[in-house]
Amino acid sequence: MKTNTFNGIKARLGGISRRDFMKYCSIMASSMGLSTGVAPQIAEAIADPAKRPPVIWLHGQECTGCTETLLRPSHPTLDALILDIISLDYHETLNVGAGHQAEAALQQSMKENAGKYVLVIEGAIPVKDNGIYCMIGGKTFLSMVEEAAAGAAAIIAIGSCAAWGGIPSADPNPTGATSAPVVLKGKTVVTIPGCPPNPYNFLSTVVYFLTFGKLPEIDEQGRPKFAYGRLIHENCERRPHFDAGRFAEKFGDDGHRQGWCLYKLGCKGPVTHANCPEILFNDVGGGTWPVGTGHPCFGCTEKGVGFNIPMFTQAEIQNPTPSAFKAPITADHPSPLTIQGAGLAGAAVGAIVGASAIAMKNLGSSSSSSDQSSKED
Ligand code: SF4
Known part of the structure:
Protein backbone atom coordinates (compact mmCIF):
# COMPACT_ATOMS: atom_id res chain seq x y z
CA MET A 1 0.00 0.00 0.00
CA LYS A 2 1.36 3.44 -0.92
CA THR A 3 2.57 5.54 2.04
CA ASN A 4 0.42 8.51 1.05
CA THR A 5 -2.67 6.35 0.85
CA PHE A 6 -1.98 4.90 4.27
CA ASN A 7 -1.26 8.32 5.78
CA GLY A 8 -4.68 9.42 4.60
CA ILE A 9 -6.49 6.67 6.48
CA LYS A 10 -4.21 7.08 9.49
CA ALA A 11 -5.28 10.69 9.79
CA ARG A 12 -8.93 9.83 9.26
CA LEU A 13 -9.00 6.97 11.75
CA GLY A 14 -7.14 8.73 14.52
CA GLY A 15 -3.58 7.47 14.31
CA ILE A 16 -3.92 3.72 13.71
CA SER A 17 -0.52 2.15 12.93
CA ARG A 18 0.19 0.58 9.56
CA ARG A 19 0.79 -2.77 11.26
CA ASP A 20 -2.56 -2.68 13.06
CA PHE A 21 -4.36 -1.53 9.94
CA MET A 22 -2.95 -4.44 7.93
CA LYS A 23 -3.80 -6.79 10.80
CA TYR A 24 -7.33 -5.41 10.74
CA CYS A 25 -7.60 -6.06 6.99
CA SER A 26 -6.34 -9.66 7.42
CA ILE A 27 -8.92 -10.24 10.14
CA MET A 28 -11.62 -8.71 7.97
CA ALA A 29 -10.68 -11.14 5.18
CA SER A 30 -10.89 -14.10 7.59
CA SER A 31 -14.25 -13.00 8.95
CA MET A 32 -15.60 -12.93 5.39
CA GLY A 33 -14.33 -16.46 4.83
CA LEU A 34 -11.56 -15.26 2.48
CA SER A 35 -7.85 -15.94 2.36
CA THR A 36 -5.73 -13.46 4.31
CA GLY A 37 -3.86 -13.03 1.02
CA VAL A 38 -6.56 -10.56 -0.07
CA ALA A 39 -5.77 -8.25 2.88
CA PRO A 40 -3.64 -5.85 0.75
CA GLN A 41 -6.55 -5.56 -1.71
CA ILE A 42 -8.93 -4.77 1.15
CA ALA A 43 -6.45 -2.25 2.55
CA GLU A 44 -6.20 -0.42 -0.79
CA ALA A 45 -9.98 -0.33 -1.13
CA ILE A 46 -10.60 1.00 2.37
CA ALA A 47 -7.75 3.50 2.32
CA ASP A 48 -8.55 5.06 -1.05
CA PRO A 49 -10.94 8.00 -0.49
CA ALA A 50 -11.77 7.99 -4.21
CA LYS A 51 -13.47 4.65 -3.72
CA GLY A 229 -24.20 -19.60 7.17
CA ARG A 230 -24.44 -21.45 10.46
CA LEU A 231 -27.02 -22.06 13.17
CA ILE A 232 -26.60 -20.24 16.47
CA HIS A 233 -27.04 -23.61 18.18
CA GLU A 234 -23.84 -24.89 16.54
CA ASN A 235 -21.57 -22.33 18.15
CA CYS A 236 -23.40 -21.39 21.36
CA GLU A 237 -21.31 -21.45 24.52
CA ARG A 238 -24.17 -23.26 26.29
CA ARG A 239 -24.12 -26.06 23.71
CA PRO A 240 -22.11 -28.50 25.91
CA HIS A 241 -24.92 -28.23 28.48
CA PHE A 242 -27.47 -29.03 25.79
CA ASP A 243 -25.45 -32.07 24.72
CA ALA A 244 -25.18 -33.16 28.36
CA GLY A 245 -28.93 -32.72 28.93
CA ARG A 246 -28.55 -29.87 31.41
CA PHE A 247 -31.33 -27.31 30.97
CA ALA A 248 -32.62 -24.26 32.82
CA GLU A 249 -36.26 -25.12 33.57
CA LYS A 250 -37.31 -21.70 34.88
CA PHE A 251 -35.81 -18.23 34.85
CA GLY A 252 -33.76 -17.87 38.01
CA ASP A 253 -33.55 -21.57 38.89
CA ASP A 254 -30.25 -23.28 39.64
CA GLY A 255 -29.70 -24.33 36.03
CA HIS A 256 -30.34 -20.81 34.79
CA ARG A 257 -27.94 -19.34 37.31
CA GLN A 258 -25.27 -21.87 36.40
CA GLY A 259 -25.42 -21.03 32.70
CA TRP A 260 -27.13 -24.20 31.48
CA CYS A 261 -28.88 -24.49 28.13
CA LEU A 262 -31.95 -22.27 27.58
CA TYR A 263 -33.73 -24.63 25.18
CA LYS A 264 -36.59 -25.38 27.57
CA LEU A 265 -37.10 -21.65 28.10
CA GLY A 266 -37.89 -21.32 24.40
CA CYS A 267 -34.48 -20.68 22.85
CA LYS A 268 -34.72 -20.51 19.04
CA GLY A 269 -30.98 -20.97 18.49
CA PRO A 270 -31.54 -24.42 16.96
CA VAL A 271 -33.49 -22.90 14.03
CA THR A 272 -31.80 -19.51 13.67
CA HIS A 273 -28.87 -18.73 11.39
CA ALA A 274 -26.51 -15.99 12.61
CA ASN A 275 -23.00 -15.44 13.90
CA CYS A 276 -24.09 -13.81 17.21
CA PRO A 277 -22.16 -16.26 19.45
CA GLU A 278 -18.94 -15.66 17.54
CA ILE A 279 -19.06 -11.96 16.75
CA LEU A 280 -20.96 -10.75 19.85
CA PHE A 281 -22.42 -7.30 20.55
CA ASN A 282 -21.06 -4.43 22.62
CA ASP A 283 -17.37 -4.24 23.31
CA VAL A 284 -17.53 -3.85 27.06
CA GLY A 285 -15.80 -6.75 28.78
CA GLY A 286 -15.08 -8.42 25.44
CA GLY A 287 -18.66 -8.42 24.16
CA THR A 288 -21.88 -10.21 24.95
CA TRP A 289 -25.10 -11.47 23.34
CA PRO A 290 -28.62 -12.37 24.54
CA VAL A 291 -27.97 -16.07 25.30
CA GLY A 292 -24.72 -15.10 27.02
CA THR A 293 -26.69 -12.91 29.43
CA GLY A 294 -29.30 -15.58 30.18
CA HIS A 295 -32.08 -14.76 27.69
CA PRO A 296 -33.13 -17.36 25.12
CA CYS A 297 -32.51 -16.47 21.48
CA PHE A 298 -35.83 -15.41 19.95
CA GLY A 299 -34.72 -15.91 16.35
CA CYS A 300 -34.67 -12.30 15.13
CA THR A 301 -32.45 -13.08 12.13
CA GLU A 302 -34.75 -15.82 10.85
CA LYS A 303 -37.82 -15.11 8.75
CA GLY A 304 -40.88 -16.73 10.26
CA VAL A 305 -39.22 -17.29 13.66
CA GLY A 306 -38.53 -13.99 15.46
CA PHE A 307 -41.75 -12.16 16.50
CA ASN A 308 -43.77 -15.01 14.96
CA ILE A 309 -43.12 -18.11 17.06
CA PRO A 310 -43.93 -17.60 20.77
CA MET A 311 -41.12 -17.87 23.28
CA PHE A 312 -42.94 -20.62 25.22
CA THR A 313 -42.66 -23.03 22.30
CA GLN A 314 -39.63 -25.23 21.76
CA ALA A 315 -37.67 -25.25 18.52
CA GLU A 316 -37.16 -28.31 16.39
CA ILE A 317 -33.61 -29.62 16.68
CA GLN A 318 -32.06 -29.65 13.21
CA ASN A 319 -28.48 -30.52 14.03
CA PRO A 320 -28.07 -32.76 17.06
CA THR A 321 -24.40 -33.63 16.53
CA PRO A 322 -22.31 -32.13 19.36
CA SER A 323 -19.71 -29.56 18.39
CA ALA A 324 -16.16 -30.87 18.19
CA PHE A 325 -14.92 -27.47 19.34
CA LYS A 326 -16.74 -27.24 22.68
CA ALA A 327 -15.42 -29.18 25.62
CA PRO A 328 -17.97 -31.83 26.61
CA ILE A 329 -19.61 -31.80 30.03
CA THR A 330 -20.10 -34.90 32.14
CA ALA A 331 -23.62 -34.69 33.45
CA ASP A 332 -25.13 -36.48 36.43
CA HIS A 333 -27.89 -37.66 34.17
CA PRO A 334 -27.68 -38.88 30.57
CA SER A 335 -28.03 -36.65 27.54
CA PRO A 336 -31.43 -36.78 25.83
CA LEU A 337 -29.55 -37.17 22.58
CA THR A 338 -28.18 -40.40 21.26
CA ILE A 339 -26.41 -39.17 18.17
CA GLN A 340 -22.77 -38.71 19.07
CA GLY A 341 -19.51 -38.96 17.24
CA ALA A 342 -18.48 -37.03 14.22
CA GLY A 343 -17.89 -33.38 14.96
CA LEU A 344 -18.78 -30.47 12.84
CA ALA A 345 -16.01 -29.85 10.38
CA GLY A 346 -17.52 -26.50 9.58
CA ALA A 347 -17.34 -25.40 13.19
CA ALA A 348 -13.72 -24.60 12.48
CA VAL A 349 -14.94 -21.77 10.26
CA GLY A 350 -17.14 -20.48 13.06
CA ALA A 351 -14.24 -20.60 15.48
CA ILE A 352 -12.04 -18.61 13.11
CA VAL A 353 -14.75 -16.03 12.52
CA GLY A 354 -15.34 -15.68 16.23
CA ALA A 355 -11.67 -15.23 16.99
CA SER A 356 -11.45 -12.72 14.17
CA ALA A 357 -14.34 -10.66 15.48
CA ILE A 358 -12.90 -10.46 18.96
CA ALA A 359 -9.50 -9.60 17.58
CA MET A 360 -11.06 -6.83 15.47
CA LYS A 361 -12.63 -5.35 18.55
CA ASN A 362 -9.34 -5.55 20.43
CA LEU A 363 -7.35 -3.86 17.71
CA GLY A 364 -8.12 -0.35 18.82
CA SER A 365 -6.88 -0.94 22.34
CA SER A 366 -3.76 -2.62 21.03
CA SER A 367 -3.22 0.09 18.45
CA SER A 368 -2.42 2.78 20.98
CA SER A 369 0.29 0.69 22.62
CA SER A 370 1.48 -0.51 19.28
CA ASP A 371 1.67 3.07 18.05
CA GLN A 372 4.08 3.85 20.82
CA SER A 373 6.27 0.83 20.31
CA SER A 374 6.15 0.47 16.54
CA LYS A 375 9.02 1.97 14.59
CA GLU A 376 7.24 1.46 11.30
CA ASP A 377 5.33 4.68 11.31
S1 SF4 B 1 -30.78 -24.27 22.68
FE1 SF4 B 1 -30.13 -22.10 22.76
S2 SF4 B 1 -29.02 -21.88 24.73
FE2 SF4 B 1 -29.18 -24.09 24.27
S3 SF4 B 1 -27.26 -24.54 23.18
FE3 SF4 B 1 -28.82 -24.11 21.62
S4 SF4 B 1 -28.57 -21.94 21.16
FE4 SF4 B 1 -27.52 -22.30 23.12
Whole structure:
Protein backbone atom coordinates (compact mmCIF):
# COMPACT_ATOMS: atom_id res chain seq x y z
CA MET A 1 0.00 0.00 0.00
CA LYS A 2 1.36 3.44 -0.92
CA THR A 3 2.57 5.54 2.04
CA ASN A 4 0.42 8.51 1.05
CA THR A 5 -2.67 6.35 0.85
CA PHE A 6 -1.98 4.90 4.27
CA ASN A 7 -1.26 8.32 5.78
CA GLY A 8 -4.68 9.42 4.60
CA ILE A 9 -6.49 6.67 6.48
CA LYS A 10 -4.21 7.08 9.49
CA ALA A 11 -5.28 10.69 9.79
CA ARG A 12 -8.93 9.83 9.26
CA LEU A 13 -9.00 6.97 11.75
CA GLY A 14 -7.14 8.73 14.52
CA GLY A 15 -3.58 7.47 14.31
CA ILE A 16 -3.92 3.72 13.71
CA SER A 17 -0.52 2.15 12.93
CA ARG A 18 0.19 0.58 9.56
CA ARG A 19 0.79 -2.77 11.26
CA ASP A 20 -2.56 -2.68 13.06
CA PHE A 21 -4.36 -1.53 9.94
CA MET A 22 -2.95 -4.44 7.93
CA LYS A 23 -3.80 -6.79 10.80
CA TYR A 24 -7.33 -5.41 10.74
CA CYS A 25 -7.60 -6.06 6.99
CA SER A 26 -6.34 -9.66 7.42
CA ILE A 27 -8.92 -10.24 10.14
CA MET A 28 -11.62 -8.71 7.97
CA ALA A 29 -10.68 -11.14 5.18
CA SER A 30 -10.89 -14.10 7.59
CA SER A 31 -14.25 -13.00 8.95
CA MET A 32 -15.60 -12.93 5.39
CA GLY A 33 -14.33 -16.46 4.83
CA LEU A 34 -11.56 -15.26 2.48
CA SER A 35 -7.85 -15.94 2.36
CA THR A 36 -5.73 -13.46 4.31
CA GLY A 37 -3.86 -13.03 1.02
CA VAL A 38 -6.56 -10.56 -0.07
CA ALA A 39 -5.77 -8.25 2.88
CA PRO A 40 -3.64 -5.85 0.75
CA GLN A 41 -6.55 -5.56 -1.71
CA ILE A 42 -8.93 -4.77 1.15
CA ALA A 43 -6.45 -2.25 2.55
CA GLU A 44 -6.20 -0.42 -0.79
CA ALA A 45 -9.98 -0.33 -1.13
CA ILE A 46 -10.60 1.00 2.37
CA ALA A 47 -7.75 3.50 2.32
CA ASP A 48 -8.55 5.06 -1.05
CA PRO A 49 -10.94 8.00 -0.49
CA ALA A 50 -11.77 7.99 -4.21
CA LYS A 51 -13.47 4.65 -3.72
CA ARG A 52 -15.94 5.85 -1.08
CA PRO A 53 -19.36 4.88 -2.39
CA PRO A 54 -22.22 7.37 -2.02
CA VAL A 55 -24.83 5.90 0.33
CA ILE A 56 -28.50 6.80 0.51
CA TRP A 57 -30.06 5.49 3.72
CA LEU A 58 -33.84 5.43 4.00
CA HIS A 59 -35.92 4.86 7.15
CA GLY A 60 -39.38 3.32 7.13
CA GLN A 61 -41.32 1.49 9.85
CA GLU A 62 -38.64 0.88 12.47
CA CYS A 63 -37.24 2.03 15.80
CA THR A 64 -33.87 3.35 14.47
CA GLY A 65 -32.16 0.62 16.49
CA CYS A 66 -30.17 -0.44 13.42
CA THR A 67 -28.67 3.03 13.06
CA GLU A 68 -28.08 3.20 16.81
CA THR A 69 -26.17 -0.07 16.83
CA LEU A 70 -23.87 1.27 14.11
CA LEU A 71 -23.22 4.54 15.87
CA ARG A 72 -23.02 3.51 19.50
CA PRO A 73 -20.18 1.00 19.74
CA SER A 74 -17.98 1.55 22.76
CA HIS A 75 -15.07 1.02 20.44
CA PRO A 76 -14.48 4.12 18.30
CA THR A 77 -12.86 2.38 15.33
CA LEU A 78 -16.04 0.79 14.06
CA ASP A 79 -18.20 3.87 13.56
CA ALA A 80 -15.15 5.79 12.33
CA LEU A 81 -14.53 3.10 9.75
CA ILE A 82 -18.15 2.90 8.62
CA LEU A 83 -18.53 6.64 8.29
CA ASP A 84 -15.10 6.92 6.69
CA ILE A 85 -15.40 4.29 4.00
CA ILE A 86 -18.79 5.50 2.80
CA SER A 87 -20.04 8.91 1.78
CA LEU A 88 -23.33 9.20 3.62
CA ASP A 89 -25.31 11.53 1.35
CA TYR A 90 -28.75 11.09 2.90
CA HIS A 91 -29.78 9.66 6.25
CA GLU A 92 -32.95 10.87 7.91
CA THR A 93 -31.55 10.48 11.43
CA LEU A 94 -28.13 11.96 10.78
CA ASN A 95 -28.89 14.63 8.19
CA VAL A 96 -27.83 18.10 9.28
CA GLY A 97 -30.42 19.63 6.99
CA ALA A 98 -34.14 19.04 7.34
CA GLY A 99 -37.35 19.45 5.39
CA HIS A 100 -37.08 20.60 1.76
CA GLN A 101 -33.31 21.01 2.08
CA ALA A 102 -32.87 17.33 2.98
CA GLU A 103 -35.23 16.14 0.26
CA ALA A 104 -33.34 18.27 -2.29
CA ALA A 105 -30.07 16.62 -1.18
CA LEU A 106 -31.63 13.20 -1.73
CA GLN A 107 -32.78 14.08 -5.24
CA GLN A 108 -29.43 15.62 -6.10
CA SER A 109 -27.47 12.58 -4.88
CA MET A 110 -29.70 10.16 -6.81
CA LYS A 111 -29.28 12.24 -9.97
CA GLU A 112 -25.53 12.84 -9.74
CA ASN A 113 -24.69 9.31 -8.62
CA ALA A 114 -27.15 7.32 -10.71
CA GLY A 115 -25.93 3.74 -11.04
CA LYS A 116 -23.18 4.24 -8.47
CA TYR A 117 -24.74 4.66 -5.04
CA VAL A 118 -25.51 2.05 -2.39
CA LEU A 119 -29.10 2.14 -1.14
CA VAL A 120 -29.55 1.07 2.48
CA ILE A 121 -33.13 0.44 3.61
CA GLU A 122 -33.90 0.41 7.33
CA GLY A 123 -37.40 -0.53 8.40
CA ALA A 124 -40.37 -2.38 6.98
CA ILE A 125 -42.35 -0.99 4.06
CA PRO A 126 -46.16 -0.69 4.47
CA VAL A 127 -47.92 -1.46 1.19
CA LYS A 128 -51.57 -1.53 2.28
CA ASP A 129 -53.70 1.31 0.82
CA ASN A 130 -50.84 2.29 -1.52
CA GLY A 131 -48.41 2.77 1.34
CA ILE A 132 -50.10 5.74 3.07
CA TYR A 133 -49.14 4.49 6.55
CA CYS A 134 -45.57 5.75 6.24
CA MET A 135 -45.12 9.15 4.59
CA ILE A 136 -41.94 11.26 4.43
CA GLY A 137 -41.92 14.73 2.86
CA GLY A 138 -45.32 14.08 1.33
CA LYS A 139 -44.23 10.84 -0.35
CA THR A 140 -44.97 7.28 0.63
CA PHE A 141 -42.00 5.30 1.87
CA LEU A 142 -43.00 2.69 -0.70
CA SER A 143 -42.51 5.15 -3.60
CA MET A 144 -39.23 6.42 -2.12
CA VAL A 145 -37.82 2.90 -1.95
CA GLU A 146 -38.88 2.12 -5.51
CA GLU A 147 -37.45 5.40 -6.83
CA ALA A 148 -34.13 5.07 -5.00
CA ALA A 149 -33.73 1.40 -5.91
CA ALA A 150 -34.06 2.18 -9.62
CA GLY A 151 -30.67 3.93 -9.73
CA ALA A 152 -28.78 1.97 -7.05
CA ALA A 153 -25.61 -0.02 -7.72
CA ALA A 154 -26.33 -2.20 -4.69
CA ILE A 155 -29.20 -2.52 -2.23
CA ILE A 156 -28.83 -3.53 1.41
CA ALA A 157 -31.81 -4.16 3.69
CA ILE A 158 -30.47 -3.65 7.21
CA GLY A 159 -32.26 -5.06 10.24
CA SER A 160 -35.07 -7.59 10.56
CA CYS A 161 -37.81 -5.08 9.61
CA ALA A 162 -36.28 -4.34 6.20
CA ALA A 163 -35.02 -7.91 5.70
CA TRP A 164 -38.27 -9.76 6.35
CA GLY A 165 -40.84 -7.43 7.89
CA GLY A 166 -39.86 -7.63 11.58
CA ILE A 167 -42.18 -6.37 14.33
CA PRO A 168 -44.29 -4.10 12.04
CA SER A 169 -45.32 -7.15 10.01
CA ALA A 170 -46.36 -9.24 13.03
CA ASP A 171 -49.93 -10.48 13.06
CA PRO A 172 -52.41 -8.78 12.42
CA ASN A 173 -50.12 -6.45 10.43
CA PRO A 174 -52.63 -3.59 9.99
CA THR A 175 -50.43 -1.57 7.61
CA GLY A 176 -49.45 -4.41 5.30
CA ALA A 177 -45.82 -4.06 6.37
CA THR A 178 -43.42 -6.10 4.31
CA SER A 179 -39.74 -6.41 3.45
CA ALA A 180 -37.47 -4.76 0.91
CA PRO A 181 -36.91 -8.02 -1.00
CA VAL A 182 -40.68 -8.39 -1.44
CA VAL A 183 -41.19 -4.80 -2.64
CA LEU A 184 -38.12 -4.94 -4.88
CA LYS A 185 -38.82 -8.36 -6.30
CA GLY A 186 -36.52 -9.08 -9.22
CA LYS A 187 -33.66 -7.02 -7.80
CA THR A 188 -30.80 -8.38 -5.70
CA VAL A 189 -31.24 -7.20 -2.11
CA VAL A 190 -28.60 -8.17 0.44
CA THR A 191 -30.25 -8.58 3.83
CA ILE A 192 -28.49 -8.04 7.17
CA PRO A 193 -31.24 -9.16 9.57
CA GLY A 194 -31.07 -8.81 13.33
CA CYS A 195 -32.91 -6.79 15.92
CA PRO A 196 -30.56 -5.03 15.98
CA PRO A 197 -28.17 -6.40 13.36
CA ASN A 198 -24.51 -6.72 14.19
CA PRO A 199 -22.66 -3.69 12.77
CA TYR A 200 -19.64 -5.85 11.86
CA ASN A 201 -21.79 -7.76 9.39
CA PHE A 202 -22.81 -4.51 7.70
CA LEU A 203 -19.22 -3.28 7.67
CA SER A 204 -17.93 -6.54 6.19
CA THR A 205 -20.59 -6.44 3.45
CA VAL A 206 -19.68 -2.88 2.49
CA VAL A 207 -15.95 -3.66 2.56
CA TYR A 208 -16.53 -6.69 0.35
CA PHE A 209 -18.43 -4.52 -2.16
CA LEU A 210 -15.70 -1.86 -2.06
CA THR A 211 -12.90 -4.36 -2.54
CA PHE A 212 -14.32 -6.63 -5.19
CA GLY A 213 -16.93 -4.44 -6.87
CA LYS A 214 -19.63 -7.03 -6.25
CA LEU A 215 -21.76 -8.26 -3.38
CA PRO A 216 -20.82 -11.26 -1.20
CA GLU A 217 -22.40 -14.65 -1.75
CA ILE A 218 -25.89 -14.73 -0.25
CA ASP A 219 -28.35 -17.42 0.81
CA GLU A 220 -31.95 -17.81 -0.37
CA GLN A 221 -33.06 -15.06 2.06
CA GLY A 222 -30.42 -12.63 0.79
CA ARG A 223 -28.16 -13.00 3.85
CA PRO A 224 -24.37 -12.99 3.35
CA LYS A 225 -23.26 -16.58 3.86
CA PHE A 226 -20.13 -15.55 5.73
CA ALA A 227 -22.32 -14.15 8.51
CA TYR A 228 -25.48 -16.25 8.41
CA GLY A 229 -24.20 -19.60 7.17
CA ARG A 230 -24.44 -21.45 10.46
CA LEU A 231 -27.02 -22.06 13.17
CA ILE A 232 -26.60 -20.24 16.47
CA HIS A 233 -27.04 -23.61 18.18
CA GLU A 234 -23.84 -24.89 16.54
CA ASN A 235 -21.57 -22.33 18.15
CA CYS A 236 -23.40 -21.39 21.36
CA GLU A 237 -21.31 -21.45 24.52
CA ARG A 238 -24.17 -23.26 26.29
CA ARG A 239 -24.12 -26.06 23.71
CA PRO A 240 -22.11 -28.50 25.91
CA HIS A 241 -24.92 -28.23 28.48
CA PHE A 242 -27.47 -29.03 25.79
CA ASP A 243 -25.45 -32.07 24.72
CA ALA A 244 -25.18 -33.16 28.36
CA GLY A 245 -28.93 -32.72 28.93
CA ARG A 246 -28.55 -29.87 31.41
CA PHE A 247 -31.33 -27.31 30.97
CA ALA A 248 -32.62 -24.26 32.82
CA GLU A 249 -36.26 -25.12 33.57
CA LYS A 250 -37.31 -21.70 34.88
CA PHE A 251 -35.81 -18.23 34.85
CA GLY A 252 -33.76 -17.87 38.01
CA ASP A 253 -33.55 -21.57 38.89
CA ASP A 254 -30.25 -23.28 39.64
CA GLY A 255 -29.70 -24.33 36.03
CA HIS A 256 -30.34 -20.81 34.79
CA ARG A 257 -27.94 -19.34 37.31
CA GLN A 258 -25.27 -21.87 36.40
CA GLY A 259 -25.42 -21.03 32.70
CA TRP A 260 -27.13 -24.20 31.48
CA CYS A 261 -28.88 -24.49 28.13
CA LEU A 262 -31.95 -22.27 27.58
CA TYR A 263 -33.73 -24.63 25.18
CA LYS A 264 -36.59 -25.38 27.57
CA LEU A 265 -37.10 -21.65 28.10
CA GLY A 266 -37.89 -21.32 24.40
CA CYS A 267 -34.48 -20.68 22.85
CA LYS A 268 -34.72 -20.51 19.04
CA GLY A 269 -30.98 -20.97 18.49
CA PRO A 270 -31.54 -24.42 16.96
CA VAL A 271 -33.49 -22.90 14.03
CA THR A 272 -31.80 -19.51 13.67
CA HIS A 273 -28.87 -18.73 11.39
CA ALA A 274 -26.51 -15.99 12.61
CA ASN A 275 -23.00 -15.44 13.90
CA CYS A 276 -24.09 -13.81 17.21
CA PRO A 277 -22.16 -16.26 19.45
CA GLU A 278 -18.94 -15.66 17.54
CA ILE A 279 -19.06 -11.96 16.75
CA LEU A 280 -20.96 -10.75 19.85
CA PHE A 281 -22.42 -7.30 20.55
CA ASN A 282 -21.06 -4.43 22.62
CA ASP A 283 -17.37 -4.24 23.31
CA VAL A 284 -17.53 -3.85 27.06
CA GLY A 285 -15.80 -6.75 28.78
CA GLY A 286 -15.08 -8.42 25.44
CA GLY A 287 -18.66 -8.42 24.16
CA THR A 288 -21.88 -10.21 24.95
CA TRP A 289 -25.10 -11.47 23.34
CA PRO A 290 -28.62 -12.37 24.54
CA VAL A 291 -27.97 -16.07 25.30
CA GLY A 292 -24.72 -15.10 27.02
CA THR A 293 -26.69 -12.91 29.43
CA GLY A 294 -29.30 -15.58 30.18
CA HIS A 295 -32.08 -14.76 27.69
CA PRO A 296 -33.13 -17.36 25.12
CA CYS A 297 -32.51 -16.47 21.48
CA PHE A 298 -35.83 -15.41 19.95
CA GLY A 299 -34.72 -15.91 16.35
CA CYS A 300 -34.67 -12.30 15.13
CA THR A 301 -32.45 -13.08 12.13
CA GLU A 302 -34.75 -15.82 10.85
CA LYS A 303 -37.82 -15.11 8.75
CA GLY A 304 -40.88 -16.73 10.26
CA VAL A 305 -39.22 -17.29 13.66
CA GLY A 306 -38.53 -13.99 15.46
CA PHE A 307 -41.75 -12.16 16.50
CA ASN A 308 -43.77 -15.01 14.96
CA ILE A 309 -43.12 -18.11 17.06
CA PRO A 310 -43.93 -17.60 20.77
CA MET A 311 -41.12 -17.87 23.28
CA PHE A 312 -42.94 -20.62 25.22
CA THR A 313 -42.66 -23.03 22.30
CA GLN A 314 -39.63 -25.23 21.76
CA ALA A 315 -37.67 -25.25 18.52
CA GLU A 316 -37.16 -28.31 16.39
CA ILE A 317 -33.61 -29.62 16.68
CA GLN A 318 -32.06 -29.65 13.21
CA ASN A 319 -28.48 -30.52 14.03
CA PRO A 320 -28.07 -32.76 17.06
CA THR A 321 -24.40 -33.63 16.53
CA PRO A 322 -22.31 -32.13 19.36
CA SER A 323 -19.71 -29.56 18.39
CA ALA A 324 -16.16 -30.87 18.19
CA PHE A 325 -14.92 -27.47 19.34
CA LYS A 326 -16.74 -27.24 22.68
CA ALA A 327 -15.42 -29.18 25.62
CA PRO A 328 -17.97 -31.83 26.61
CA ILE A 329 -19.61 -31.80 30.03
CA THR A 330 -20.10 -34.90 32.14
CA ALA A 331 -23.62 -34.69 33.45
CA ASP A 332 -25.13 -36.48 36.43
CA HIS A 333 -27.89 -37.66 34.17
CA PRO A 334 -27.68 -38.88 30.57
CA SER A 335 -28.03 -36.65 27.54
CA PRO A 336 -31.43 -36.78 25.83
CA LEU A 337 -29.55 -37.17 22.58
CA THR A 338 -28.18 -40.40 21.26
CA ILE A 339 -26.41 -39.17 18.17
CA GLN A 340 -22.77 -38.71 19.07
CA GLY A 341 -19.51 -38.96 17.24
CA ALA A 342 -18.48 -37.03 14.22
CA GLY A 343 -17.89 -33.38 14.96
CA LEU A 344 -18.78 -30.47 12.84
CA ALA A 345 -16.01 -29.85 10.38
CA GLY A 346 -17.52 -26.50 9.58
CA ALA A 347 -17.34 -25.40 13.19
CA ALA A 348 -13.72 -24.60 12.48
CA VAL A 349 -14.94 -21.77 10.26
CA GLY A 350 -17.14 -20.48 13.06
CA ALA A 351 -14.24 -20.60 15.48
CA ILE A 352 -12.04 -18.61 13.11
CA VAL A 353 -14.75 -16.03 12.52
CA GLY A 354 -15.34 -15.68 16.23
CA ALA A 355 -11.67 -15.23 16.99
CA SER A 356 -11.45 -12.72 14.17
CA ALA A 357 -14.34 -10.66 15.48
CA ILE A 358 -12.90 -10.46 18.96
CA ALA A 359 -9.50 -9.60 17.58
CA MET A 360 -11.06 -6.83 15.47
CA LYS A 361 -12.63 -5.35 18.55
CA ASN A 362 -9.34 -5.55 20.43
CA LEU A 363 -7.35 -3.86 17.71
CA GLY A 364 -8.12 -0.35 18.82
CA SER A 365 -6.88 -0.94 22.34
CA SER A 366 -3.76 -2.62 21.03
CA SER A 367 -3.22 0.09 18.45
CA SER A 368 -2.42 2.78 20.98
CA SER A 369 0.29 0.69 22.62
CA SER A 370 1.48 -0.51 19.28
CA ASP A 371 1.67 3.07 18.05
CA GLN A 372 4.08 3.85 20.82
CA SER A 373 6.27 0.83 20.31
CA SER A 374 6.15 0.47 16.54
CA LYS A 375 9.02 1.97 14.59
CA GLU A 376 7.24 1.46 11.30
CA ASP A 377 5.33 4.68 11.31
S1 SF4 B 1 -30.78 -24.27 22.68
FE1 SF4 B 1 -30.13 -22.10 22.76
S2 SF4 B 1 -29.02 -21.88 24.73
FE2 SF4 B 1 -29.18 -24.09 24.27
S3 SF4 B 1 -27.26 -24.54 23.18
FE3 SF4 B 1 -28.82 -24.11 21.62
S4 SF4 B 1 -28.57 -21.94 21.16
FE4 SF4 B 1 -27.52 -22.30 23.12
